[in-house]
Structure formats: C-alpha cells, structure tokens
Amino acid sequence: MPRRRPRDRLTLSPDWQRWIADNLLAGAPHDEIIATLLGHGVPRAEVDAQIAAITASPAYVAAQRHLRAARRLELVARLHRQLDATRARPRAVERCAGLDAEAFFERYYATNTPVVLTDVVTAWAAFGRWTPAYLKERFGDVEVMAAMGRASDPDYDMHTPALSRPVALGDFVDRVLAAGESNDLYLVANNRNSDRAALRPLFDEVTLPAGLLDPARLAGSTALWFGPGGTVTPLHHDTSNIVFGNLYGEKRFLLVAPWETALLQSTRGVYSLVDPERPDLDRFPAFARANVRDVVLAPGEMLFIPVGWWHHVRALSVSINLAFTNFARDNAYDWFRPGER
Template sequence: MGLSPAWGRWVVDNLLAGARPEVIVARLEREGVAGPLAASEVSTIARSPALLVAREARVEARRLAMLARMQRDLQRTAARPHKVLRASGLSAERFFDEYYANNLPVVLEGFAREWPAVSRWTPEYFRDELGHHEVEACVGRDRDPDYDQNFKAHTERMTLRAFAERVLAAGLSNDLYLIANNRNMQRAPLRVLYDDVRWEHGLLEPDRLDGCTALWFGPRGTYTPLHHDTTNILFCQIYGQKRLWLAHPAEVSLQRGARGVYAAMDPERPKPDDPEPLWKQVELEPGDALFIPVGWWHSVRALSVSINIAFTNFTRDNFFSWFTPAAAR
C-alpha cells in the first residue's frame, strides 16, 4: 500500500517548498511509515512529470502574486487612499487616457446633470407616464441569502406602475429591485428612455445600445453584494443617492472563497477573519457618473429610492477574456 492521499499531498507541498527528499523521508518514518516505502514514494513523486508542471505553475503564480502585491502597496501610497478621485468637465480624451486606460475609478461630477433624465425620471414619472409598460423585476429577495446570484428565481413580470407603487410604499427594503439582469432596457417600450440621455460627450457609442445598458430602480436599502464585473461600466446616478465600496482587483485576498464574480465577504459587515483590503467609499448624487473599471470589486447600497442607468458601450475597447474558475475544472 502506498501513502495516504493526505500524506502524498504533504510530500508534494514540501518538495515544492524546496525541502530535501531525505528530510521528508525521515519525517515520514517518524510518523510510522516504513523506511523503504517512504523512500520509494518520495522518490517517485520527486521524479514525476506532475511535480515539474506544479513547480512551473507555482513559479508563475508567485510572479503574478508579486505583481498584485506591488499594485496593492502602490495603492496605499496615495495621499487619500480611501477616496475615489473626482473630476468634472473632463474631455473624452483625458477620461480615456487618465482613467480608462489606467483602470482607475473616477466620479465624473455632474456628468448627467443636464440630461432630461435627471429632471424627468422619478418613481412617480415611471408610475404615471410609463406605468402601463411591462417590466421584469426581482421580488422576494429577503428570503434568499444569495438573492443576486439567484436573480432568475426571484424574477416576476408586472407593470412598471405596480412596481413603482411597491417601491414608493416599501420604505427601507432590499426585497424588491429592478436590476441589470432583468434586462428591461432591451425591451422595446423602455427604449423611449434613451431620448432622455445625451451622447455628445463622446464617452459612449449611441449606435451600440443593445445589451450595453442597464436600468436600476428600487427603494432605499437595496444592496448589491460585493462582486466585480467583466467589463468597464459607467454608472450614472439619475435619482436619489447611493453609496459604493470599491477595492482594487489586486486585492487578491478577496478571491478567497469567491464564487464566480461574487466575493465571500460583506464590506458593510466584516467578520473578524475577513480580508482587509484597502476600501474606497463613494457617495453618488443625481447627475454624477461613476466609472467602475473592469475587475474592481464593488458593493452598492441605495441611501434613498434610487434610479440609475449604466452603460458598457464605451467608444474604446471593452472586451476582456475572463478566467472562470468553475470552467477550468
């Protein structure tokens, strides 16, 4: 009989860490493994092609971890590391060169202030003027801890009037929310909302809207758990206020226990053993647009009834091949 899987793994770990085979054999003997068996097992593992592959993968992982650590440490040298940068009146060229190309979040203050959307879109406007249209919305989220991942199970069709009335009556609630995954902007009736958006800033491509825009509408208290997206996003606050927590993609401690793009921790309620990345916090007012760069972790809390429109149709490349751990198995 050979070594148990647990001891086999222990041998691999130690060989990769650089321990000498004879030291490993000696320890196995002390643990009760017969000398000849320990020697032959360690020698087989040490000469196996699998160990060579593991050694190369480990070197590569360490190089990448080193780069991530460097990025992390650099973040902490900023004068105000917990603040998201703010800018107003930025040209498209400066936005793309200084923020987009550098994967840096920024609040574009007053970016949408002059859009008709900001003076027009309210829960009452949605109820009274667009209320006859059908939408998909998430409801019953409170009974499911994974409400965001499981959005399909909570999706219901109703009129926008019915949904807006529920929002207005809800007070503080995370139970109902019209989210990006409900894909309401892909439905013909709500496309009238595009008439209330302005495009001349040059950041976004007005001819490429399908699948590239999202409407968010919900009561005070909605919460989107910590996750990252696989594209860059321009997140525009049209009505109400929201607070976001953001962390740099190089905060690799957040990958521990992550499921897909969702992190295992909640920045609003950290537990003692949770990672401690460098958090940036930002609050958005109507007319502000937050650039959420690809890969940045973020969670989002509505501080009031809130309406947002978000865009991914930038006039620069916004496609990234994404590693999905589940698919790699």
C-alpha cells in the first residue's frame, strides 16, 4: 500500500514557485493566485502549503524589503511624472539662443532638462562647409571604421564592434550617397573616428562654446556621426550628458525622461525593446502613458541630451553630426552599466 504523501510536500516546479512569488510580490490578489493554481490541477492543500512555504522563506522576506525600497523610488518617479504633466507644453523641448554657460548649467544641466541651442553650431566655420562632398575632398583617403550590414542584424546597435569595418572615408561617402534611405551603413560614435589624428583638422573648424565645454578634455570626448537618411539608433540612454551638434541634414529625436523608465517595461542594459515610433502596446501597454518629446533637429541646431534620458534617433536625410561630453562640469555618474551589476 502506498505511503501517504506528507501534506506540506512541495511538488510544484521551480517555474511555478517563481510564478507564485512574482505574483505575490506584485500584489496580485491571493484569491486569483489560488484560483489559477487550482485551475492547473494543483490540490488545494498543496496550494496552501506552497504559498505558506514561499512567504515564510528567507529569500521572500529579503525580496519584500527590496520591494519596499523600490516602491519608495517609484513614488518619486511618479511625482516627477505628475508634475511634468502640469506644464503648459509637457511634450515640448525648449529652443534657446544667447544662453551663456552659467545659465545653461543652472537651468538645464543641473535640472536634467533637454534643450536645443540654436546659435552654437551656426557659429562654427564647419557649419555650411561640412558636407559629404567636403569630407570626401579633404579626408577621402583617411581610413575610418564604419558599421555596415546593420540591416541584417536585429541588434545592430549593440553589435557595432562586430559590424564595423575599415573603409576609406571617400568610399564611405560614395556608399552613403548611393544608399538612398538605408539603415545598413553608419559611421557612429562607437567607431571612435573623431579621435583619429588624420581627422583632427576637423576640430580647427569648430569653436567650443566658452565655459560650456572644456577644450583640455577633447580627446575621447567627441563623436562623429555620418550616414544616410533612414539610419535609426534604437531607444537607449547614455551614461553621461551629451551635446549633439547637427551640421548637415535633419534628425528626429524621440526622448523619454529617466523617471519614466518603468513605463518602458523592458530594458536590456542601456537599451529598451520599445520602438517609440511604432510602440507595440499589446506587449508594452504602460508605454501609452509615457510623455514622448519629439524634436526634429535642423542643420545648425545642437541638442542637449541630459544623462539618463532615453532617446531614439532617426536620420531624416543624409546627416553629419558632432557630439561632445567634455562639459566644464562633472560629467561622471555611477550609472547602470550592463554586465557590471
């Protein structure tokens, strides 16, 4: 005769145990959790024993403590969202001319607020001069690295190192101009081309705004972007503040504040799986509540992207851009870096 099973024997799979813990921590009603388990044929006595064992486990008690801390932070994020929504134009990004460095740091840098500066790039000798033809004529023989074959890799942006190939800048210009609308080829920040000695003369045609960027820390702090219309950098955030100067063409930025991260419902390191141009609201319903700022950057404009702000970028035409992180203020943050924690 078979022995009687002990009443508290835990036979549910680890997946089901995790499901129960997840739902309890998320605040799902006990009745619903119990009904689901009963519906899957788990005997009532086992359901009760399982829930009691999970809620008494030291791991669950520790998770509850972390959950309380996370909820407190969530409240601060919600506060930001609510206050943001009371602004006259919550989706707008200000455009500003004549701002001195002090006012920039006080009003935008210190408050983590994006802004478009309309009179910085226009003052550079490079503005109006940097075109694809100019890059080819002056630096056509310079070997650069560029990401290619992006269209056949769904994770092209995070795979930039593997997709990058050496190419003469002149040949790359020809390919960009022949490409039409394409996301296949792109010279991006991670290619680190702006640090190449052969391209240093480019910086003779750029005047750093006084007091805003530190000329002594230019090395390793700049990024050259060049590609056809149709390039897309998926939704991600950077780990420092950036000013993004647009010299040629137009780019559309969709920006989401760091305090709305919970609404993205999906993060992979510094990337989000949400496509803000065509959000899949069945998969990511909370994104419908996100306040997406939409900025089209015209030639000559410079966008300040504050640290932690999510941004998705589409080139609306062939474009050339130069970005900087060497602010004359502290720009290092103990921000999440994939793989570190």
